[in-house]
Amino acid sequence: MKPIKVPPDLVQLVYSAIRDSICAGELAPGERLNQEAVAERLQVSRQPIVQAIVLLKNQGFVKEIGRRGVEVAQPSAAEISGFYAVRAVLDGLAAREAADHGQQHARRQGPEILQAGREACRSGLFIGMLQSDMDFHQFIYRLSANPVIENMVAPHWHQLRRVMGSVLRSDYPHARIWNEHEAILSAIIAGDAPQAERLAREHAEGAQTMMADKLRCAATSAEPKNVQNG
Amino acid sequence: MKPIKVPPDLVQLVYSAIRDSICAGELAPGERLNQEAVAERLQVSRQPIVQAIVLLKNQGFVKEIGRRGVEVAQPSAAEISGFYAVRAVLDGLAAREAADHGQQHARRQGPEILQAGREACRSGLFIGMLQSDMDFHQFIYRLSANPVIENMVAPHWHQLRRVMGSVLRSDYPHARIWNEHEAILSAIIAGDAPQAERLAREHAEGAQTMMADKLRCAATSAEPKNVQNG
DNA sequence: ACGCTGTATCTTGTATACAAAATTCAGAAA
């Protein structure tokens, strides 16, 4: 018999709930997070909320405002750009390591993920496209057999999900994205580590460029409201 | 007038205290962390301890053991290697961005840091060498103007400090290290981004290789005790 | 003596309590 999995504790559940609310835009940037109110909504005491907030603060989803608790953070343009830059090199690393010693798994399970991605794009549901995009990259992280990469980028994917959801819901270039995914997977299966790294990195840098364009465009067309930190 | 800095709260102090105890080896891997005992030692209630533990768990310094709280984690060889691999690409990124738009600051403040490092090595105190090593790399992170990099690697530096302290206290190749640091700084000052990236990356990869050798050597010569997770 | 079982003790996770700091707002003064 295997040790049974303990059900995730309240702190974890509260953390996910708040984080997802932020990423879904239900909690707007700049909005103050009232512990009692959250506790009320989630039907738990303030204790797990406080603990979850420690994590959310550490990962940049909320930020302190003096001695008045925390508010939902607004990632600055520099931070968003920074996320992508970091993701680019880490995705590159993951792809390289995957090509070095994950070829078998890549060949067996990769095509299925590609197909699911293309399906999701045909379905036209943005949320589904984003999910399969994340699935693909998580798959590469797993292939890399480097346990550190996924842990490091996981929170950032949520941040990106948040930003992408609000910025490029309209024109998400799925065709290009999944062609690039396919190329990355091919390089991994072929065991061509330098090529896999280069492609994965350029893939993320492409996303970075597109996001930067979008943001610049949005910034010039309309000043955002409710923003304390530019 | 500027907003005055609020003194760091108990959670932060407790977090640092426990983390430093772990990195200094006062708390051995596998040792169970008793909340009440820690609270007693630090003269606070259990509450800040619990919150600090959430963070420590998230950053891999401690790990859960079923429903019996947490124990000090033992980074596996794969994780240690993973730290270095991640650091290599992130250091590369930081150096590249620093060369792109941090030349002025690098020229002004860099030499001082190099000198301090050489001094520390002459003094022969291991702790000082390690500190100035960390200082140099933090300097590069700051130069990069990418706020994400430093946040991401900060916990890892503590992990590395821990590992390095226990593994290569004896022969720390300071001469080579600071020559490489100097070369990296030169490339940044010259604004040669690709070169800066390559050098920084190779610098970290060199450290990774050395660490891997040491670990393999240590593993064959003597089985470690007190280790639950290999 | 050895192993099993049930109970006492300890430890954790969560809830509640409380004091200090921040915010709000009514009322006084200009």
Added chain:
DNA sequence: TTTCTGAATTTTGTATACAAGATACAGCGT
């Protein structure tokens, strides 16, 4: 009417309380 002041109310950070699960151990049977 507007602005300032200070007391009432919120809200937070930390401490204490409590219930459920984990550990230790004594007492029983073999």
